[in-house]
Amino acid sequence: MQTLKVDENWGNACRQIVQAGQRMDQRGWVPATAGNLSCRLPDGRIAITRSGGHKGFLTDSDVIEITPDGVPVDPASRASAETLLHTQLYAHDPAIGAVLHGHSVAATILSMDEPSDAITLAGYEVLKVFEGQTTHDTSLDLPLFHNDQDIARLATVVAPKLADMRLGYLIRGHGVYVWGRDMFTALARLEGLEFLLACELARLQKKA
Ligand SMILES: CSCCC(=O)C(=O)COP(=O)(O)O
Ligand SMILES: [Zn+2]
Numbered sequence: 001m002q003t004l005k006v007d008e009n010w011g012n013a014c015r016q017i018v019q020a021g022q023r024m025d026q027r028g029w030v031p032a033t034a035g036n037l038s039c040r041l042p043d044g045r046i047a048i049t050r051s052g053g054h055k056g057f058l059t060d061s062d063v064i065e066i067t068p069d070g071v072p073v074d075p076a077s078r079a080s081a082e083t084l085l086h087t088q089l090y091a092h093d094p095a096i097g098a099v100l101h102g103h104s105v106a107a108t109i110l111s112m113d114e115p116s117d118a119i120t121l122a123g124y125e126v127l128k129v130f131e132g133q134t135t136h137d138t139s140l141d142l143p144l145f146h147n148d149q150d151i152a153r154l155a156t157v158v159a160p161k162l163a164d165m166r167l168g169y170l171i172r173g174h175g176v177y178v179w180g181r182d183m184f185t186a187l188a189r190l191e192g193l194e195f196l197l198a199c200e201l202a203r204l205q206k207k208a
Contacts, residue, residue, distance in 0.1 A: 013039050013047040014060040016183040020100065021049070023187060025056025029102035029194060034175065036080035039098040039183050040090055044068075048086055051078045084155045089179050092162045096179045098186035103175035106197035111144055111170040113204065118143050119170065121196050129192035130167055142193070143169045168193055 017037045024030045024037075035055045038048035046066050049055060053062045065073040068091060070083040080086070086099045110119055121127060122139035130140070143161050148154040158169065168178035168189065178193055180186035 009041045009043055009045075010047070010065075011060075013041050013045075014063045016098070017047060017049060017063050018058045018060065020098075020183055020187055021055035021058045024100070024102055024190070025054075027104075027191075027194065029104045029190070030055040031103060034103035036082050036086070036101045037099070038080075038083075038086040040096065046087065046090060048079050048083055051081050082151055084151050085158065085177060088155050088159060089162070089177075092159075095181055097181050098183040099177065099179045100186045100190050101175055101177050102190065102194070104194055104197065106194065106201045107170055107176040108173060110197055110201055110204070111172045111174070114144060116144070119197075119200065121167070121200070124196055124199065126192050126195055129188055132166070140166050142167045145169060145171050147172050147174045 016039055020037050021030065024035060029035065033052050033054055036049045037055065038046060040046050046068065047063050048066050049058060050062045050064050064077040064079055066079050066083060066087070067073060068087060070079065070087040072079045082101060085101070089096050089099050118141040120139055120141055123136055125136040127133045127136060127138060127140060133140070143165060145154065145157055154171070161169070168176055170176050176190070176193060178186055178190040180189050
């Protein structure tokens, strides 16, 4: 009986990751093999995409189990190169159930264009997709970090800022990280944030 329940949890996690990958691909947020997706199962296990696969064409075999420290349970499998950015979020907040990372055009351009260490999003109704936001009449910062091929080092730069993050964060010239209590919530936030970034990009282009 226990085995059946565990398998069902894993199957659900795979289905959610595969479907979310398809959705992100349809929206143009995971070009080539970019992006990675993970979720935390009700029993605490963490499922994440394997490194290097196309996120629009994932199958269950592209979803692998990692420990809370980011180590693949099966040493033969290769977890996302950015696994530590996922596990640090799960460690930071036990309420987080899914983490999504994409490389959209808007996230990439805006993150390279903004000289300060955050993009401020203000006055948008869609800000209400984020937890605790009840009005458009607000201003929220989306932090920006320099890209780093050393993900462990990047994670240490991100860590002290996590507690104050309301939207997610951007890595310069790279992409966006968003999370939520479950996959549906994380996807809704990613969609909301991508909409806001597309609006900001359009405004920037209009000014130019
Ligand atoms: C071709 S994108 C470069 C790697 C990256 O930034 C990414 O998001 C995908 O890496 P992964 O190891 O998770 O496939
Ligand atoms: Zn990436």
